């Protein structure tokens with residue numbers, strides 16, 4: 446009898462321990478519990494997909510170009526006010542003289558800056574091909590060129606103005622110089638995405654699209670793993686193929702998921718691919 450009782454006690458303890466482990470497991474699971482909504486893939490293949498990314502980016506590109514045109518219009522106004530070409534009483538006397546061209550040059554800056562941010566967003570939704578390096582740089586940093594066009598002529602007009610007094614010339618030059626530097630910095634895309642990178646990461650070039658990736662509505666990237674740490678704070682996830690993620694504006698894979706994917710053998714890096722497919726290693730360029 447005693448042994449049976451002991452057995453029962455041991456069984457109870459084991460059951461309790463098991464229950465504790467299960468409770469702990471489900472608690473951990475609850476921490477990263479997501480509401481997942483499946484998103485259907487709309488396109489097949491590269492050409493169709495690129496048409497979608499182009500369409501996604503179009504409103505941002507159009508808005509950026511309109512803002513940049515406005516910026517240059519404000520610059521022209523600033524020059525006309527500075528040179529007192531516009532015969533408006535308010536703008537001919539101080540402080541109206543200063544206010545008129547300073548307001549115009551600041552509005553010029555705001556339009557350039559917002560335009561550049563929208564342009565960069567468009568490039569991340571619809572990356573340019575990196576085959577031509579110069580073209581790729583220009584495409585990604587168009588905001589830099591616009592920044593120069595939107596301020597350099599103003600500075601030249603100010604410096605070559607023979608009628609304006611020294612003080613207003615100095616103030617105008619300093620303001621425009623600070624704004625041109627800020628606009629150039631905003632215009633640079635520090636982390637550009639290429640079309641090739643986008644297609645390769647999503648497996649679209651090789652036809653090996655990932656079946657299940659996860660992303661959030663506001664996020665910029667998609668994740669290979671539902672339990673990726675970056676998703677811990679998001680309760681609502683969208684799920685679909687990597688091509689569906691790209692269709693929805695998530696043109697890059699999360700870097701942590703990428704590293705983990707390589708480590709776990711889910712992602713085979715391009716270099717390794719070459720080695721597998723090319724029987725002679727000599728022809729593979731080693732970097």
Ligand SMILES: [Zn+2]
Pocket residue numbers: 667668669670673674675699700701702
């Ligand atoms: Zn991730």
